[in-house]
Amino acid sequence: MILLHLGSAWLAGILLASLLHPPPGFLWLLTPLPLAVLLLWRRERRARLFAACALALLLGALRYDAAAIPRHFDEGHxxxxxxxxxxxxxxxxxxxxxxxxxxxxxxxxxxxxxxxxxxxxxxxxxxxxxxxxxxxxxxxxxxxxxxxxxxxxxxxxxxxxxxxxxxxxxxxxxxxxxxxxxxxxxPFRAALLAFKRRAQATIARILPEPQASLLTGILLGVEGGIPADLMEDFNRTGTTHIIAISGFNISIISGLLSGLSARLFGRRRATPFALAGVVLYTILVGANAAVVRAAIMGCLYIIAAHYGRQTEALTSLAAAAVLMTALNPHVLWDVGFQLSFAATLGLVLYTPSIERCFQRALAGVLSPGAAEKIVGLLDEALIVTLAAQITTLPIIVYHFRRLSLVTLLTNLLILPAQPGVMAWGGAATVAGLLWQPLGRALGWVAWLFLTYTIRAVEVTAAVPRA
Incomplete structure (x- = not known):
C-alpha cells in the first residue's frame, strides 16, 4: 500500500501545480525538508511515510512544471x-x-x-x-x-x-x-501498421457492414468506419466502452497469449512472449492513454503470475498512473485515461460490496447456493458495470453532458456476447489473413455476436429519453 500512498501524492502534486503554478525555485527550496525528515526520523514509520509522500508531491509538481505547455516559441519551431x-x-x-x-x-x-x-x-x-x-x-x-x-x-x-x-x-x-x-x-512500426491495414481489409472482405466496422473498432481500435447513426446509438446507451480498446480487450489478449505461450514454449519461457504480444497489440491499436494503462496492468499481472505472486489491483493501478504521468503529466487530462482509471478504480472498490448486497438480497428468497450462482451470472454483465458506473458517471456527465437511463440494461444484454466477439472475430481475422474462405466461415459465427450486439444497442437506444 506504500506505492498507493506515494502514487496518490505524486498525482496530487501534478494537479496542484496545474492549479497553483508555483515557481520551480520555490519547489526546489522545499525539497530538502522531506529529505531531512526521512533522515532524522527514519525509524518512525509514520514520519517516513509522511515525508516520502511530501517528497512525491513535490516531485510531481516539478515534473508538471518541466512539461508545462509553452506559449512562446523560438524561430526554430x-x-x-x-x-x-x-x-x-x-x-x-x-x-x-x-x-x-x-x-x-x-x-x-x-x-x-x-x-x-x-x-x-x-x-x-x-x-x-x-x-x-x-x-x-x-x-x-x-x-x-x-x-x-x-x-x-x-x-x-x-x-x-x-x-x-x-x-x-x-x-x-x-x-x-x-x-x-x-x-x-x-521500419518496424511501418510493418506493424501495414499488417493493421491488411487486417482491416480482411475484416471488410469477410463480413458485411456494419458488422465489419464494429469488429474493426473492437479489435483494432479503428472507429472511423462505424456509421454515424449506430455510433450515436452507442453514445445514447452509454456502451461506447465496448468499442474503445480498454482493459477488457487487454485482459482477453493477455490471457490468450499467456495460455498459448505456455503451451508452445513451456511455462517458464512463456512470459517474455506474452509480454511482447501485449506490447505489440498496444502499439498496433494506437497506444492511447486508456490502452497503455490497461497494458501496463496486464504486463504486471503476467509478471506476477510468472513468479507465483498475487497482484494488488490498486497498487498496479497506482503504478500505471505514476509511470504514465512521469512520461507525460498531461495524460492526467486525457478523457480516455480518466475514464479508464475511474472504471478500474470502481471495479476494485465497489464490486465486492455490490456482490455482497446482491447475495444478501437474493438469500432472502433463494438458497445460499442458488443466490451465489445467480450473482456469478450477473457479475460481468451487471455488477461490474454498476461498479464502473459509480466512478465514471461524474466524468461522463462533466465532459459529455450526457446521462443514459438505459446503460445498465444495455450492458446487461451485450456484455456476455463480447468475449464471443473478441474470440471469434479475432479467429476469423487471422484465418482470413491466411485463407479467405476459412475466414468467411468463422466470420459467420462472429457475425452472430456482432449482430446481436448491434440490435440490442439499437433497440434500447430507441427507448424514449434513453
Missing amino acids: IAHYNDRGWVALRGVVVGEPDVRATYVNLRVAAEELEIEGREREVRGLVLVRAPRYPEYRYGDELRVEGLLTTPPEFEDFSYRDYLARRGIHSLLRRPRIALLARGRGN
Whole structure:
C-alpha cells in the first residue's frame, strides 16, 4: 500500500501545480525538508511515510512544471510562424493517419519551412487536415502548402490546449499536398501498421457492414468506419466502452497469449512472449492513454503470475498512473485515461460490496447456493458495470453532458456476447489473413455476436429519453 500512498501524492502534486503554478525555485527550496525528515526520523514509520509522500508531491509538481505547455516559441519551431500567412512546409507523417468521415488528420513532423520567399529548417509537429483521398501513410514525406494557424479555443473547449498536450501547436486546414517520398518512418512500426491495414481489409472482405466496422473498432481500435447513426446509438446507451480498446480487450489478449505461450514454449519461457504480444497489440491499436494503462496492468499481472505472486489491483493501478504521468503529466487530462482509471478504480472498490448486497438480497428468497450462482451470472454483465458506473458517471456527465437511463440494461444484454466477439472475430481475422474462405466461415459465427450486439444497442437506444 506504500506505492498507493506515494502514487496518490505524486498525482496530487501534478494537479496542484496545474492549479497553483508555483515557481520551480520555490519547489526546489522545499525539497530538502522531506529529505531531512526521512533522515532524522527514519525509524518512525509514520514520519517516513509522511515525508516520502511530501517528497512525491513535490516531485510531481516539478515534473508538471518541466512539461508545462509553452506559449512562446523560438524561430526554430514551426509554431513561431502561426497566423503569418501562406506557407509551404516539408515534413514526414509520424503517426497513423486519423481517418474521419470526410477528412483525415495527419500528424506531420516539420523539417523545412518556406515563408515569404525564404526557406529555413524548423522542428515541431503540425496537424494537417487533409482530404480523404489520395491516401497518405505513416512515413510519407510530404510538401504541404496552406495557411498555418494556431488551433482555436472555444467557449467550453480549448482545442489549442487539447493538441498542445499531445505536442502539437500548429494546425493547417485545406492544404495542397504533394507526396515526395515513402518509407521514412521506423521500419518496424511501418510493418506493424501495414499488417493493421491488411487486417482491416480482411475484416471488410469477410463480413458485411456494419458488422465489419464494429469488429474493426473492437479489435483494432479503428472507429472511423462505424456509421454515424449506430455510433450515436452507442453514445445514447452509454456502451461506447465496448468499442474503445480498454482493459477488457487487454485482459482477453493477455490471457490468450499467456495460455498459448505456455503451451508452445513451456511455462517458464512463456512470459517474455506474452509480454511482447501485449506490447505489440498496444502499439498496433494506437497506444492511447486508456490502452497503455490497461497494458501496463496486464504486463504486471503476467509478471506476477510468472513468479507465483498475487497482484494488488490498486497498487498496479497506482503504478500505471505514476509511470504514465512521469512520461507525460498531461495524460492526467486525457478523457480516455480518466475514464479508464475511474472504471478500474470502481471495479476494485465497489464490486465486492455490490456482490455482497446482491447475495444478501437474493438469500432472502433463494438458497445460499442458488443466490451465489445467480450473482456469478450477473457479475460481468451487471455488477461490474454498476461498479464502473459509480466512478465514471461524474466524468461522463462533466465532459459529455450526457446521462443514459438505459446503460445498465444495455450492458446487461451485450456484455456476455463480447468475449464471443473478441474470440471469434479475432479467429476469423487471422484465418482470413491466411485463407479467405476459412475466414468467411468463422466470420459467420462472429457475425452472430456482432449482430446481436448491434440490435440490442439499437433497440434500447430507441427507448424514449434513453
